[in-house]
Amino acid sequence: MFGIGGGELVFILFIVLMLFGSDKVPEIARTMGKAMAQLKNATNDIKSEIQKGAEANGLDARSLNNLTGNINAEIENAKSNLLGDTNNLLDISDTTAEIDKVKEDIESLSGPIKRQR
Known part of the structure; x- marks a missing residue:
């Protein structure tokens, strides 16, 4: 209860x-x-008023669950499309091979310059 232990x-009871x-x-x-x-009665009244208002507007729990499920499915679809495209763009083995080639070229060019110092 509220993260309060027995002791x-x-x-608290002793202080009270x-x-x-x-x-x-x-x-x-x-x-x-x-x-x-x-307080409990007031919250139950508020919940029932919200539910009555939703039902009056044609929304019930099943349709809300279907709507949120469809929205979540579209979000996941968009994420997979975006991540799938970036994974295709970034092929790490090709990139590291290119980096190693450029590094060797720089070393071969800067080798004589480093020896002159």
Whole structure:
């Protein structure tokens, strides 16, 4: 619950007991319970209103799942097309062979220059 362990919960309860006293703790717990229930009811009401609005506009959970599935499929298709094209453009073995050839040419040209220093 909120990443709080048993020892930490006991410590918090001890502090609450020390601050408010033993006669106020049940009243505070009751008030917090009522507040949590009201919050839960409010979120359920909001969810049901959103669902009713979506159904009134012709959207249900199945059509939304199909729509998001189609969008995700198109995104993956675009990614594979882009990555497939870049993989075809970059052939590493040809590139390294060309780099080695240029490196040898530079070494052969700069060899006499380096010896003059």
